[in-house]
Amino acid sequence: MPEYVRVKYPRNRYVEVDDAISGLSNQVLIIEEGRHRFDLGEPINYVPPFVEQDVSGTTPASPLEIEFNFDDTDVRIQIKK
Numbered sequence: 001m002p003e004y005v006r007v008k009y010p011r012n013r014y015v016e017v018d019d020a021i022s023g024l025s026n027q028v029l030i031i032e033e034g035r036h037r038f039d040l041g042e043p044i045n046y047v048p049p050f051v052e053q054d055v056s057g058t059t060p061a062s063p064l065e066i067e068f069n070f071d072d073t074d075v076r077i078q079i080k081k
Contacts (some may be wrong), residue, residue, distance in 0.1 A: 003041045004063035005029045005038070010070060013040050028063050031068060038066050047071045 007015045009025040016022065023029040025040065039050040041066050046068045058064050060071075 001033055003033045004058040004060050005031060005055060006063045006065050007023060007038055007040075008065060008067040009040060009046065015039075016041050025068075040068055045071050054072050 004069075005017075005026050007025045011054065013025045013026070015025050015029060017029070017036050019037070019043070022030050022031065024026075034056075035052065035054045037050055037052050047070075048056055048068070051066050053066060055064055056059050
């Protein structure tokens with residue numbers, strides 16, 4: 001039976017489910033029931049770096065929601081000489 005997940009992120013970005021691109025953030029994705037690993041691929045400038053979640057009992061109108069945010073702690077400044 002299909003399950004529904006919305007991966008929230010401040011910008012649109014590819015969503016990987018079990019290491020395969022499955023769609024875009026902020027849209028409802030259709031996946032199989034079961035335990036899955038969600039991330040936003042490279043670069044890993046977001047937190048958490050991944051979420052492992054059991055997905056079951058969802059509907060298109062009531063998807064499971066997983067949220068990622070910007071990682072403000074990994075700001076790199078490049079100084080030109």
